[in-house]
Amino acid sequence: xxxxxxxxxxxxxxxxxxxxxxxxxxxxxxxxxxxxxxxxxxxxxxxxxxxxxxxxxxxxxxxxxxxxxxxxxxxxxxxxxxxxxxxxxxxxxxxxxxxxxxxxxxxxxxxxxxxxxxxxxxxxxxxxxxxxxxxxxxxxxxxxxxxxxxxxxxxxxxxxxxxxxxxxxxxxxxxxxxxxxxxxxxxxxxxxxxxxxxxxxxxxxxxxxxxxxxxxxxxxxxxxxxxxxxxxxxxxxxxxxxxxxxxxxxxxxxxxxxxxxxxxxxxxxxxxxxxxxxxxxxxxxxxxxxxxxxxxx
Ligand SMILES: [Zn+2]
Numbered sequence: 678x679x680x681x682x683x684x685x686x687x688x689x690x691x692x693x694x695x696x697x698x699x700x701x702x703x704x705x706x707x708x709x710x711x712x713x714x715x716x717x718x719x720x721x722x723x724x725x726x727x728x729x730x731x732x733x734x735x736x737x738x739x740x741x742x743x744x745x746x747x748x749x750x751x752x753x754x755x756x757x758x759x760x761x762x763x764x765x766x767x768x769x770x771x772x773x774x775x776x777x778x779x780x781x782x783x784x785x786x787x788x789x790x791x792x793x794x795x796x797x798x799x800x801x802x803x804x805x806x807x808x809x810x811x812x813x814x815x816x817x818x819x820x821x822x823x824x825x826x827x828x829x830x831x832x833x834x835x836x837x838x839x840x841x842x843x844x845x846x847x848x849x850x851x852x853x854x855x856x857x858x859x860x861x862x863x864x865x866x867x868x869x870x871x872x873x874x875x876x877x878x879x880x881x882x883x884x885x886x887x888x889x890x891x892x893x894x895x896x897x898x899x900x901x902x903x904x905x906x907x908x909x910x911x912x913x914x915x916x917x918x919x920x921x922x923x924x925x926x927x928x929x930x931x932x933x934x935x936x937x938x939x940x941x942x943x944x945x946x947x948x949x950x951x952x953x954x955x956x957x958x959x960x961x962x963x964x965x966x967x968x969x970x971x972x973x974x
Contacts, residue, residue: 680748686755698759705756707731709768710897715951715965716779717772718792720745732956736795743780743789743811746772747818754825757837763926764896766837767888769825771895773838774862781815788812833881835927839867839942851876862969865890865910865944871934880934883927886910889967890944891923894951903952903964913941 682704689697711731713719718741721729726742729735749772757765780789787802790811805812826842828835832849836857843856852875859867874880890910894900912919912928915938921929930940946969953960 680751683748683751683755686752686759690755690759701756701759705752705765706897709895710899713768713895713899714739714741714776714794715771715895715900715953716741716746716776716792716794717749717768718746718776718794719749723791732954732958734953734957735959737793737797739791739793741776741792741794743777743792744814746777746780746792747814750777750818750825758828761835761925763837763885764888766885767893767896767926770838770887773822777818780811788815832879833883835883835885836869837885843872848880849878851878851880853880861944862946864969865942865946867942867944869940869942871936871938871940873936874934878933879931882930882934882940883924884912884930884940884942886923886926886928887944888926889949894949894967899954899957900951900965901954902949904950906947906949908945908947908949910945911943915939916941 682701685697685701688694689701708719708728712721712728712734714734718739719728720726720740720742721733721735723740726740726745750769753765753769753772757769776792779792782788782802787804788806788811789800789802790806793800823842826836826838826840827844827846828837829846829848832851834848834853839857839859839861841857841859843854845852845854847853852873853871854873856870856872857867858870861867888896890908892902892908894902914930919930948969949967951965951967955961
């Protein structure tokens with residue numbers, strides 16, 4: 678089902694068929710505003726490895742298979758390619774750092790099949806399963822992660838995920854090498870350097886400003902911040918603060934670049950209190966803290 682969603686999103690992008698686009702938009706909307714766990718996990722019930730009814734999101738019996746989290750990344754990536762909006766990467770990133778990576782232990786030797794949000798102690802990662810889809814799916818997914826960081830079209834380069842890396846690619850007529858220096862998600866400081874640009878020509882850099890840095894816990898209202906704190910962000914080019922109206926959730930810098938240019942992005946990472954829509958029976962009377970793990974913990 679979730680793989681089918683990815684295929685339909687791809688088909689919709691390739692054909693431009695309005696019925697496919699409308700159908701897959703409705704499915705995405707329904708998942709994100711009714712059936713998504715705060716971890717980005719999906720699939721509330723083990724019976725049929727399926728979604729439940731709208732707002733059916735039990736915590737201890739949640740299924741949230743690791744494979745479903747990986748499929749949620751695939752699906753949202755393809756929805757981004759279809760529409761070019763940052764909200765799809767907001768869901769992708771949430772899933773990546775929560776409901777997906779929870780599927781493997783730090784030493785890489787044990788795995789969760791379901792990823793429940795509550796436990797009375799009966800859940801343990803296992804080294805293997807009779808039907809071992811999740812370990813092998815993780816082994817396939819994790820090396821593919823670099824392919825999700827950037828996207829390009831014409832003379833635009835989208836920076837969708839922040840992590841330390843160097844990219845050499847062609848953007849428009851330019852051969853470009855750029856690098857990111859950051860400890861994200863351990864902190865919210867990212868430095869992007871234009872190391873080389875062949876034509877010294879224009880390039881439109883589109884930086885994703887995550888929804889969580891703009892007061893939106895998730896796209897839609899299934900989860901919302903229930904405190905008075907505020908997250909903010911800033912962008913500097915060669916040391917000077919710059920501003921712009923976000924376009925589809927992206928901070929757009931359209932300029933002539935030269936080697937040595939630097940862009941600094943700062944995203945506030947305050948601890949926030951998050952509540953679920955009151956229709957989610959399992960979450961009534963409770964909330965979640967979004968906690969950023971600091972390097973020194
Ligand atoms: Zn699996």
